[in-house]
Amino acid sequence: MTMHYTPPLRDFAFVLDEVLQAPQVLRALPAHAEIDGELMMQVLEEAGRFAADVVAPLNGIGDREGCRLENGTVTTPPGFARAYAQFCAGGWPALACAPEHGGQGLPHVLDCALFEMLSAANHGWTMYPGLLHGAYACLAAHGSPGLQARYLEKIASGQWLATMCLTEAQAGSDLGQLRTRAVPQEDGSYRLTGDKIFISGGEHDLTPNIVHLVLARLPDALPGSKGLSLFLAPRVLDDGSRNGVHCTGIEHKMGIHGSATCSLHFEQAQAWLVGEAGRGLAAMFVMMNAARLHVGAQGLGLAEAAWQRASAYARERRQSRAPGSSGNDLIVRHPAVQKLLMEQRCRIEGARLLTCWAGLLLDLAAHDPDATQRRRHHERLEFITPVIKAFLTDQGFQCASRALQVFGGHGYVVETGIEQFMRDARITMIYEGTNEIQAIDFLMRKVLGDEGRRLDDFLALVRADIEEGALLGDQARLLANAVDKLSGLAKRIATAAVQTPSLPYFVADEMLRLTGHVALGWMWLRAGRRALSAMASDPAWYGGKRDAACYHFAFVFAEVHQLSSVIEGCLATGLPPLPTDLDHHAAQEAG
Template structure:
């Protein structure tokens, strides 16, 4: 019952729902079915043969700090070498840097399979991709020439250093200092925590991107600058940065989450002085979409595990089966409910994430401001909703396994533990909800959210002449109106009582998430009707399940939003 890449479903989303091969985005003309299928099949083989078998190994062995060096689990070095040598780390990196220059959507599809197979291992290259992207936009020409080719191929890996012991989301409280030197470099001193892939021996160098405060920047985030701090300097000597601890975590044991100590480490400014937040946020849309992907990709692996168990585990007889021997779990309606809930979520989440990747490609490759506005609006929805529901899906998979799901040897509990972190890092989901309601809804005078409502309206109207689509578009119309009603509540109450609005922010994020998946299921239903056959029929059944069993949650979220924040804010702190 090991993980197998869902290549048929990935191909369906790419070529029948998004129709990437017909897009006007530069580079998409190469994405014909044969080309993407060949790449994804090879990725699937790598997952089945090497990455997935190491998932439990990484969970069992974890990472450890020995004599100043971080040791990764057995087999991780060989697997990482295979990823690097196969060019998998550089799919969408620039050709000039040793990459393949392919669109981000293809990187996203491949990345899904790697996360499902082994999330902890994939994170080493995932963090490197983020460092590559930040330096590509904000680095000097000399920095790009020096760092990007080795980051693209993961000869060197990268990290992002933001959090400190006394601050997480409130980065204005950071204490790490950057002292300017006569040669133009800076000496970085401070402690960073929760640094994923912070140290290891799988690459010949590790390039840390570090937020720190240089003199003259003022208080709060306005005084923050971004610095590139390599583990090894250009002359081969060790820089004054070292891991102080490898954290003992709930999950992703195979990834080295480190406390990093900077003791006058030499670093160089990236971007403008005191504008580090701007440089860091360049990569936030991509990074948060990547975490959204982690949410459903782990749920996909857990779903596959629960389907396999439900087909094999003999337990009772179906209520309509009549007399006879016991049957497999999958005959029971409540087990079917759990499997359908997982299936409908994962398939909808995949389509939403891929659509987000296409919008990022449109923004970056065509300069499409409207696409950039909509994807920026929806990024907190994708990150928050898909990771909340992804964790829920992993728990549901564990429930299908029953008592055996609680036993570590069977593996499904690892998915629960691994999925949990995605709700926390890269901006905790409550922060995503606050960002959505407090900033994104009013961004550009509300243009992106109005553009999104126009997308919903256009999608529904496009099928007015197709009665077979009415059951899907009708449900989406209702949910869309509920989302608009919720937005109006915020507009009417937000200025008078901000707490009243923000108390409903998580409900609004989930309401919007359901609407987004409803939109995806309308599009997938249309594609399924065009395809026909058993695959198309199964898609239509799953679409109906989402529309009738999941999308009605929008009414609950709207009722909570309309209730306001009185009960949330009424108690004094000492009464809790």
């Protein structure tokens, strides 16, 4: 089935211009002094047109055809290479890159919006350029002048694509177990030998070269993750010869069939050190954090695309008599279907506000004239990144499931195309650090690790909006209670962890999701107030926003109570009740 996608441009205008006031925020930065709302919307209109007209029609083709590996060469689905050439010709890879590297120098928040729309239109295709900005940022921050001169402009333009080579079969998420070796050479380069798995875009036919960023271990390296260094190994060397990097297989996956997920073998591959020896993870985290924000946008984009399909279907399908009706009705008239659709809408539009706020933080962290403020924005971005990655991808899969439910039995068959969104969305909860790892990182490092300083800073932002004005007073009180609850629980967990160090690990997921609900509640409070104040200009549109804000606090935000109860139960007992015979059952199974 052909994929139809409508870019949510009206909602982007509402989010950026009216709620977040992005043009005013950006104009205060010297790098973006010329930015205005009209320019931002022109960029997004063109981006939406590309996503809808060029990329979206390839979504079903990519899912059906997948990628092919023959003699070490990967062929992407029909139309993918041509679409990527158009992507580069339009200057989209260079959108937020610095002008000195051939970029357009436009705000990062526009890049976030671009990748939401691309992911909604075709997740599999978007996987290929999805790591470009992270690779660019990593090299810009840690690459030597020589590496930057050779590679930055080609990455910024999209002429060469990039990969992130971390995972190995025996290591998984435990990077300290990596075995790939790097041996220094007399000319200052290194030779890499080892095997990597689950490498998105590790081999393909979209670009003549691929820049692999590889974590490996030097001969005298310390054990564990502290002994890792980062290297750049291109597929093709400067003299045009093929480097010792070979694709040994592609995964046959549940979803994102259009994306080539490769196993790579490095055999004495020539490479160059990025950053300092033994500090590879610090350099790679620049790329990983950028990727995690993109993955959050993937969850949002897939939820939007699935919701669009479900909403359209509900307005076409007739089934049974709705309450208060006398005949066969469209299923959109049924309260059960209305609830399914409204829940999706609330999660999606709240998530869009949150990802765009994070995009603005990227711009502020990069360009605020005050160094102290730059650091504060960076810390806020560090704090919210695992929430965006985990919470929004959980919601993306949940929304795709709700969208399929609207179709009923017709959603479970391939012909309607809705089931693809569920299959594609599932991986977002796993890669770039599983959502469980995100939750542990969030609670142990971002909350407890600095004695709650970043959490307090975030909650201060929320409290400031709660106290501003009287509109949506009931919803503001709900949010205020949740803020106090989250703050109090964090303090209690810190105290309890002294006696029971494992307790935070049991409630990390609930704490991350509770923070996610507070963040979305904050965004919906701002959106609802703006809708009420602008109601007279467009009663139908702003009335819909007001209703969505009220629905969110009545139905979606109520999950705060369940999450809080779970955490309080663990604090009261010291640990959640767990079976004591897990090892016994495992031994029986092994026997």
